[in-house]
Amino acid sequence: MWPDQRVMQMLGIDLPIIQAPMAGAGLSDLAVAVAEAGGLGSLPCALLTPDQLRTQFGVIRQRTARPINVNFFCHRPATPDAAREAKWRRRLEPYYQEFGLDPNAPVPASNRAPFDEEFCALVEELRPEVVSFHFGLPKQRLLNRVVATGAKIMSSATTVDEARWLEAEGCHAIIAQGAEAGGHRGMFRTEEIATQVGTLSLVPQVVDAVRVPVIAAGGIADGRGIAAAFMLGASAVQIGTAYLFTPEATIAVPHRRALAAGSGRETALTNVFTGRPARGIVNRIMRDVGPIAADAPQFPLAGGALAPLRSASEPGGSEDFMSLWSGQSAGLSRAMPAGDLTRNLADQALALLVRGSNR
Known part of the structure; x- marks a missing residue:
């Protein structure tokens, strides 16, 4: 049994693995495969128009009844x-x-469009089980409308200060994004990139600072990383780079080739x-x-x-x-279908956790 099942129970999933919502790298095929395997599939919406979001979510609902996360950026429009x-x-x-x-x-x-009135209306229409945000949270009136749909709210924190702020604003779970993670930093209360903290240090500090469940993200690509995250107090993990190796990922050939070089890059x-x-x-x-x-x-x-x-x-x-x-652990990833990857990661991690508890 998983030592902390709060995220699984809250989100209605069988495995404590969340597919990171990587804009431009995965759509309905990837989300469905992860969801059907027991994890939380995610649909990244930062690069989608409202019509594209409606279409992609419709495809997902035709293929799975499992919980799905839709993800939005919350950046301020550029001046x-x-x-x-x-x-x-x-x-x-x-x-x-x-x-x-x-x-x-x-x-x-x-x-790249931030979460706005039109996207909020779509969330109210589509009613996904989970809505996650990057770069903080939307305006309070929009967030209140999302919460009213019954969706669970998650957002990324790169510091303890950000984690505390997210909890105070009503997040049901916090994604502790370490510096090892690929893609955009979720930072929103600081611009000091040089002081970003690694996952091994960030996760236990966030766990100690908040009461809501914490999801570890950054540099996790195999069962050892998942088991370590649970030992640090996490209730689940969010994995991105490892899913870029799956056939369901929508990345370009040169990107796949660069990832395949692994630790050589x-x-x-x-x-x-x-x-x-x-x-x-x-x-x-x-x-x-x-x-x-x-x-x-x-x-x-x-x-x-x-x-x-x-x-x-x-x-x-x-x-x-x-x-x-790419995150820093691409060299640990292996090419396989997303559903197999999700189950294999969970099996590896659980075996390690059970072995540790029996010592």
């Missing part, structure tokens, strides 16, 4: 800064010239792709202009100027200008 954006374009101009692109041509706008926190710190595998653009670039525009505007470079290079198999999100 346009023409001078900063022009400086960023000048920084990238040599790459435009390399590919024969016009450095002054209009670039695509970011479509280093990761770093970078803001060059979006304007906010996120962990990814180091590639050419990260080495050349970052990994943290002071002149990168505010989130999520930095990515617009990189889009033409990715479009020009990716068809040839290049990864030079694409975000290769």
Whole structure:
């Protein structure tokens, strides 16, 4: 038996494993596979339009009756800064010239949308069992409407201070995101990326600071990591990078190739792709202009100027200008279907926990 079953009981799941909602990396296929295996499948909505969200959730409901988590970003819309954006374009101009692109041509706008009235109305319509947020929580009036649907609320904390704030604002569970995690930092009450705490240190401190269940995230990719998280006081784990190795993940071929290199590729926190710190595998653009670039525009505007470079290079198999999100434990991951991965991770962890309790 799992030593702490609060998250499983609260969310109505059989296994204490939550598939991280990775925007752009997984949709209904991944969420359904994890849910059917007994974990909590997640649908990332930061890159979806309301119509796309309705369609994807409809597919999920046709294929599973198990609990599902829908995830939203809660960032403040960026304030346009023409001078900063022009400086960023000048920084990238040599790459435009390399590919024969016009450095002054209009670039695509970011479509990362924060949680708003329209998304809130969709939550009220679709009524997912779990709603999670990144970068804090939405405005109180919107959050109250989500809570009124009966959904359980979760959000990410990167510090003890953030965890306490989330509990005070009504979160039912807190995701303690350590510095090892891939993708965007959930930080929202600090911008001090250099002081970010690792999972091994963060989880027990958050467990001691709050009364609600804590979900460990960051650098967990096998049964040992799950068992360790429970020993630190976590009630469940959230796993992202390991699910990028599954056939259900929707990542590009160069991204899969980079992940397959495992421990042979280093990761770093970078803001060059979006304007906010996120962990990814180091590639050419990260080495050349970052990994943290002071002149990168505010989130999520930095990515617009990189889009033409990715479009020009990716068809040839290049990864030079694409975000290769990955946590620090990619080398522990193995390619297999998402349902098998979920069950295997749980079996490995439970065996270790049972063995430890019998000593």
